[in-house]
Amino acid sequence: xxxxxxxxxxxxxxxxxxxxxxxxxxxxxxxxxxxxxxxxxxxxxxxxxxxxxxxxxxxxxxxxxxxxxxxxxxxxxxxxxxxxxxxxxxxxxxxxxxxxxxxxxxxxxxxxxxxxxxxxxxxxxxxxxxxxxxxxxxxxxxxxxxxxxxxxxxxxxxxxxxxxxxxxxxxxxxxxxxxxxxxxxxxxxxxxxxxxxxxxxxxxxxxxxxxxxxxxxxxxxxxxxxxxxxxxxxxxxxxxxxxxxxxxxxxxxxxxxxxxxxxxxxxxxxxxxxxxxxxxx
Amino acid sequence: xxxxxxxxxxxxxxxxxxxxxxxxxxxxxxxxxxxxxxxxxxxxxxxxxxxxxxxxxxxxxxxxxxxxxxxxxxxxxxxxxxxxxxxxxxxxxxxxxxxxxxxxxxxxxxxxxxxxxxxxxxxxxxxxxxxxxxxxxxxxxxxxxxxxxxxxxxxxxxxxxxxxxxxxxxxxxxxxxxxxxxxxxxxxxxxxxxxxxxxxxxxxxxxxxxxxxxxxxxxxxxxxxxxxxxxxxxxxxxxxxxxxxxxxxxxxxxxxxxxxxxxxxxxxxxxxxxxxxxxxxxxxxxxxxxxxxxxxxxxxxxxxxxxxxxxxxxxxxxxxxxxxxxxxxxxxxxxxxxxxxxxxx
Numbered sequence: 309x310x311x312x313x314x315x316x317x318x319x320x321x322x323x324x325x326x327x328x329x330x331x332x333x334x335x336x337x338x339x340x341x342x343x344x345x346x347x348x349x350x351x352x353x354x355x356x357x358x359x360x361x362x363x364x365x366x367x368x369x370x371x372x373x374x375x376x377x378x379x380x381x382x383x384x385x386x387x388x389x390x391x392x393x394x395x396x397x398x399x400x401x402x403x404x405x406x407x408x409x410x411x412x413x414x415x416x417x418x419x420x421x422x423x424x425x426x427x428x429x430x431x432x433x434x435x436x437x438x439x440x441x442x443x444x445x446x447x448x449x450x451x452x453x454x455x456x457x458x459x460x461x462x463x464x465x466x467x468x469x470x471x472x473x474x475x476x477x478x479x480x481x482x483x484x485x486x487x488x489x490x491x492x493x494x495x496x497x498x499x500x501x502x503x504x505x506x507x508x509x510x511x512x513x514x515x516x517x518x519x520x521x522x523x524x525x526x527x528x529x530x531x532x533x534x535x536x537x538x539x540x541x542x543x544x545x546x547x548x549x550x551x552x553x554x555x556x557x558x559x560x561x562x563x564x565x566x567x568x569x570x571x572x573x574x575x576x577x578x579x580x581x582x583x584x585x586x587x588x589x
Numbered sequence: 590x591x592x593x594x595x596x597x598x599x600x601x602x603x604x605x606x607x608x609x610x611x612x613x614x615x616x617x618x619x620x621x622x623x624x625x626x627x628x629x630x631x632x633x634x635x636x637x638x639x640x641x642x643x644x645x646x647x648x649x650x651x652x653x654x655x656x657x658x659x660x661x662x663x664x665x666x667x668x669x670x671x672x673x674x675x676x677x678x679x680x681x682x683x684x685x686x687x688x689x690x691x692x693x694x695x696x697x698x699x700x701x702x703x704x705x706x707x708x709x710x711x712x713x714x715x716x717x718x719x720x721x722x723x724x725x726x727x728x729x730x731x732x733x734x735x736x737x738x739x740x741x742x743x744x745x746x747x748x749x750x751x752x753x754x755x756x757x758x759x760x761x762x763x764x765x766x767x768x769x770x771x772x773x774x775x776x777x778x779x780x781x782x783x784x785x786x787x788x789x790x791x792x793x794x795x796x797x798x799x800x801x802x803x804x805x806x807x808x809x810x811x812x813x814x815x816x817x818x819x820x821x822x823x824x825x826x827x828x829x830x831x832x833x834x835x836x837x838x839x840x841x842x843x844x845x846x847x848x849x850x851x852x853x854x855x856x857x858x859x860x861x862x863x864x865x866x867x868x869x870x871x872x873x874x875x876x877x878x879x880x881x882x883x884x885x886x887x888x889x890x891x892x893x894x895x896x897x898x899x900x901x902x903x904x905x906x907x908x909x910x911x912x913x914x915x916x917x918x919x920x921x922x923x924x925x926x927x928x929x930x931x932x933x934x
Contacts (some may be wrong), residue, residue, distance in 0.1 A: 513744035
């Protein structure tokens with residue numbers, strides 16, 4: 309307030325402005341206080357409500373226990389879970405956890421003579437096929453049974469890693485299986501959703517590492533036939549390493565350019581997605 | 590126009606069940622939709638076959654079309670033939686990219702280089718299987734279209750499913766052509782035979798129901814809920830025994846349906862063992878052939894123990910069939926160290 313006197317000659321307005329600001333600040337503070345009080349009241353009410361609810365539930369539980377006691381006719385110390393029940397509960401939750409493990413793609417379970425692994429494959433957030441490996445651990449690790457497709461080079465991968473690095477073995481095998489299933493899924497999607505654009509049969513082999521097909525492209529109300537040959541040189545990859553798209557030699561230059569663009573697209577984007585993008589373009 | 594071709598088509602049509610003729614002809618895609626409409630499919634099969642034959646004559650069908658129709662028929666009804674599984678081997682490892690066109694070309698060239706008079710036809714199916722039909726002739730006679738061999742090959746697998754022609758002498762030629770065309774070095778029969786082609790595939794491709802122990806949630810299968818005794822006064826005396834059998838059976842056979850095989854054959858070549866004083870047949874092998882047959886052998890075996898007709902955990906000789914992928918066995922004396930017999934592989 310000392311400032312008030314000093315400022316007085318320079319202007320009453322400045323003083324007034326300051327007073328106004330002070331009053332505004334006070335008002336804001338008061339409002340905040342009020343809000344806090346309101347909140348406190350609300351919370352208190354909630355606490356009250358929850359207490360009531362708790363009492364209610366407690367009453368119900370008591371009633372139920374009394375009822376059970378009445379039925380059994382034996383007096384048990386109330387609400388003391390047996391060690392067995394606790395153990396059972398723990399086992400149950402652990403089992404549920406183990407079941408969850410398949411979401412990671414590789415899970416295992418001990419068997420009498422070794423361990424059984426399950427490799428679950430997935431693509432674009434969809435779980436696809438699961439494959440199993442039953443391993444014996446005595447006298448050395450060996451594959452007893454499995455359901456891995458014959459064209460996956462299981463023997464080769466086993467020879468490299470099975471004895472020395474089982475983690476590596478499983479991860480390499482999982483890569484192979486995932487890539488195979490993903491290639492197959494793309495070809496299936498293509499046949500399912502874009503069969504109207506495909507001319508003739510889609511030719512593929514078991515491992516789906518070579519796809520050959522023809523498709524129609526319309527440009528300026530004319531249709532051109534593109535021939536495609538996709539080679540997946542990397543068996544742990546779901547995208548082709550080589551994509552050859554060719555059109556008739558007498559097609560205009562713009563169409564040839566388009567074929568080249570498609571070839572690039574096939575190498576970068578999943579097959580069915582590439583086709584979806586043609587549709588929207 | 591070759592009359593024998595038309596007659597061959599007519600006889601193929603006769604083999605198809607009447608209500609499926611139209612569907613097969615549509616898949617064949619040789620007669621136009623308009624032509625198909627002129628055929629009355631509700632008359633007797635003989636008349637339908639003549640109608641089809643006449644239309645084929647108008648379209649001047651050749652042996653290639655006739656062969657394709659035969660392939661479609663055999664693909665639709667594979668259980669009409671007996672299939673054997675062959676395994677191919679190669680010395681070097683590694684999978685190479687498989688090109689169907691290359692296989693076709695090599696197979697044809699290889700076979701034709703030995704025998705001029707053969708009809709070879711291919712048809713690819715969506716499951717990456719190729720069906721090969723071969724009709725055999727001799728150096729001086731035309732191929733006999735009624736005594737064909739069939740080969741089903743899934744690319745990049747070492748297994749071939751062969752349904753041989755009654756003309757047996759051609760089998761080595763066929764095997765050789767297959768080995769050359771698919772870049773392998775050797776081929777041998779696996780002693781696994783059945784009419785059900787799909788079950789053979791399930792066995793060698795390991796897609797049959799195996800009981801793997803995992804924590805994975807398996808798709809819930811509808812099980813026949815055993816009728817629990819409705820009458821509370823009746824107590825199952827041997828419940829634990831029944832559960833034991835059920836568990837053992839499940840460990841061996843898994844939950845799913847079994848592959849369909851019609852027989853399993855065991856040839857015993859073991860020594861007859863007797864009291865040395867009795868002096869009978871001591872050095873002679875005891876020859877005996879046991880053949881189990883059933884419309885669905887593995888399902889029958891599976892139901893033996895639960896039905897109480899055999900002790901649980903059947904002999905591994907019976908239960909190893911899908912795992913060993915063979916249904917013909919020779920049982921010999923185990924050499925020296927153990928008197929028990931064993932299965933030769």
